[in-house]
Amino acid sequence: MRVFQDIRELSELDAPLHLALGVFDGVHVGHQEVIGLAVNGAKRKGGLSGVLTFEPHPIRVLAPERAPRRILASIDHKIELLKDIGVDFVCVQKFDKDFAARNAEEFIADLAYYADELKRVAVGEDWVFGRGRSGNIHKLREWGGELGFVVDAAAPVMVDGERVSSTRIRQAIRDGNLQAAHDMLGRQYTVVGTVIEGRKLARSLGFPTANVVAHNEQLPPDGVWALKVEVAGKSYQAIGNLGRRPTVEMEGARRLLEVHVFGFDEDVYGQVIEAEFLDYIRPEKKFDSIEALKAQIEDDVNKVKSTI
Numbered sequence: 001m002r003v004f005q006d007i008r009e010l011s012e013l014d015a016p017l018h019l020a021l022g023v024f025d026g027v028h029v030g031h032q033e034v035i036g037l038a039v040n041g042a043k044r045k046g047g048l049s050g051v052l053t054f055e056p057h058p059i060r061v062l063a064p065e066r067a068p069r070r071i072l073a074s075i076d077h078k079i080e081l082l083k084d085i086g087v088d089f090v091c092v093q094k095f096d097k098d099f100a101a102r103n104a105e106e107f108i109a110d111l112a113y114y115a116d117e118l119k120r121v122a123v124g125e126d127w128v129f130g131r132g133r134s135g136n137i138h139k140l141r142e143w144g145g146e147l148g149f150v151v152d153a154a155a156p157v158m159v160d161g162e163r164v165s166s167t168r169i170r171q172a173i174r175d176g177n178l179q180a181a182h183d184m185l186g187r188q189y190t191v192v193g194t195v196i197e198g199r200k201l202a203r204s205l206g207f208p209t210a211n212v213v214a215h216n217e218q219l220p221p222d223g224v225w226a227l228k229v230e231v232a233g234k235s236y237q238a239i240g241n242l243g244r245r246p247t248v249e250m251e252g253a254r255r256l257l258e259v260h261v262f263g264f265d266e267d268v269y270g271q272v273i274e275a276e277f278l279d280y281i282r283p284e285k286k287f288d289s290i291e292a293l294k295a296q297i298e299d300d301v302n303k304v305k306s307t308i
């Protein structure tokens with residue numbers, strides 16, 4: 001799968017193009033429907049399917065005060081998810097004030113200019129875009145008639161009677177409702193993060209941990225979780241504490257996911273870990289002593305191991 005950094009680079013593609021447009025945070029079941037229209041279009045008519053997405057999330061530039069603090073998938077993770085769906089290329093357009101300044105018609109005219117053989121545009125039927133949100137599906141069809149592309153629009157995909165959206169999924173994760181997030185994503189929700197050095201205290205507690213800083217992804221509620229993690233392409237069962245470790249840290253310590261991977265004792269500093277949250281075990285607590293914390297962790301580990 002090819003990755004481009006700007007719509008101007010689409011001129012390198014010498015084939016009919018079938019392009020899905022949107023932010024696609026999390027690549028949820030609604031997004032999959034839209035992207036499927038582009039993929040199927042390319043299969044039926046020939047040519048290449050692709051996704052045009054924006055980075056950072058446009059709302060960060062347009063209304064930072066309303067922007068979500070965390071997202072469902074950082075750009076690298078999003079690109080992996082799009083690769084799994086089978087698109088031929090992804091264009092990650094930098095979204096800044098300049099880009100935001102053009103109106104919907106200018107944006108589409110630019111797109112059709114650089115994506116020379118643009119044959120199909122796929123969107124959700126309620127998608128609005130461009131300065132002042134002036135572009136919509138009707139306008140898109142009108143401009144497509146002039147510029148030579150057709151517009152495929154997906155009807156809203158619903159789960160539990162409500163339209164699926166990235167915002168709704170972020171809320172479900174914040175609430176700890178990972179089953180609802182799973183249903184709306186069409187896959188298990190995972191958090192990707194990098195392992196940083198800790199204080200190496202966990203080893204003396206008998207439970208070495210990898211201290212993971214999430215890459216800006218939405219985290220579920222703090223506490224102890226049964227996890228499945230992927231490290232260096234291999235999958236393991238694990239237990240993790242998400243939070244600020246009040247027993248051993250001062251107030252205001254960084255929020256971390258500390259992961260104890262069963263049957264694993266390798267140095268993983270600097271590596272990327274992907275964690276799936278399986279079951280909530282208990283809230284994080286401040287213990288009176290390290291011994292009490294250690295006894296509790298032993299109980300937690302036994303509890304998780306007994307369910308594997």
Ligand SMILES: Cc1cc2nc3c(=O)[nH]c(=O)nc-3n(C[C@H](O)[C@H](O)[C@H](O)COP(=O)(O)O)c2cc1C
Nearest residue numbers: 198199200201202239241245246247248260284285
């Ligand atoms: C399964 C598990 C449960 C934990 N629960 C708590 C907790 O309830 N409260 C707390 O302050 N720290 C908790 N911790 C975090 C430990 O305090 C932490 O692993 C230890 O301080 C080591 O930190 P280090 O990796 O920086 O050396 C937990 C850790 C694990 C692995």
Ligand SMILES: Nc1ncnc2c1ncn2[C@@H]1O[C@H](COP(=O)(O)OP(=O)(O)OP(=O)(O)O)[C@@H](O)[C@H]1O
Nearest residue numbers: 022023024025030123124127156157164165166167
């Ligand atoms: N539930 C859905 N059903 C069908 N199409 C959808 C659905 N959700 C989004 N889309 C479409 O997918 C594309 C990308 O959507 P986008 O990521 O901008 O919106 P969203 O998922 O509703 O997120 P947010 O909550 O941030 O608005 C757009 O064309 C949009 O119309």
